[in-house]
Amino acid sequence: MPGATVIDHPLVQHKMTHMRMKDTSTQGFRRLLREISLLLCYEVTRDLKLVDTSIETPVSEMNAPVLAGKKLVFASILRAGNGLLEGMLELIPSARVAHIGLYRDPETLEAIEYYFKAPADMNERRIIVVDPMLATANSAIAAVERLKQRGANNMCFVCLLAAPEGVQRFNEAHPDVPIYTAAVDEKLNEKGYIVPGLGDAGDRMYGTK
Known part of the structure; x- marks a missing residue:
């Protein structure tokens, strides 16, 4: 949909289908999330700048x-963002990491911050913000705003799954931050969950309710 780049690689879509299945185990969900995160990271970093350096091969x-x-900064929205973070760090182990702790108020669905830690020179780095779900977008909007307050000016947002409502709200709040996702689903339900979705990513990843 407009406002979001959907990464439709066949491997991404195949693994997403298995993550959606309600019978997928906690172990299987974590493994699939890590595998997809590698593929997503590969796609969103394809425009990184390169410079030539002199090396010596055996020949x-x-x-x-x-x-x-x-080096890049991966900014993880806790707690579910860590599932994407772990896989991406396997691909780029030298990246710096920022953590933004947010939880969603069950009544208002607003994001409430409880933790923030990030490198000092955010204005000099590219930041990839990660969270599996872009539902109401309240958490994503708040996290990006917090990073901007720290000086971040070169960001993108990466998620597994988005709702049209979340994409629209995020674009209105942060039109300068592109969205990358594996799928944009039908809608949000009355509780703010993505439909058909895959359930609560954090609960499924950590085996909690």
Whole structure:
């Protein structure tokens, strides 16, 4: 849909289907989430800048490309964001990490912050904000606003699953932050859950209710 880039790689879509299944175990859900996070990270980092550096192979010297600039920051919205974070760190282990602790008020559905920790030089780094679900977008909007207050000015938001309402609200609040997702579903229900969705990602990942 407009406002979100859907990563429709066949492996991503296949694994998403298995994550949606209600009978998928906690162990299986975590494994699939880690695998999808690698694929999503591969897609959202394809435009990273490169610079040539001189190296020596076993055969000869050459100029070869390496990533340019300061290391990335993965900003995880706790707690479910850590499921995406772990897989992405496997692909880019040198990345810095920010944590934003938010919980959703069950009555108002508003995001309430309880923890924030991030590198000091956010204005000099590219930040990839991760959270499996973009439902009401309240948490995502609040997290990105908090990162901007720290100086972040080069961000994207990555999720497994989004609702049209969440995409629209996020774009209205942060039109400068692109969204990448594996799927945009039908709608939100009266409790703010994505339909058909995959349930509560945090509960399914950690085996809680």
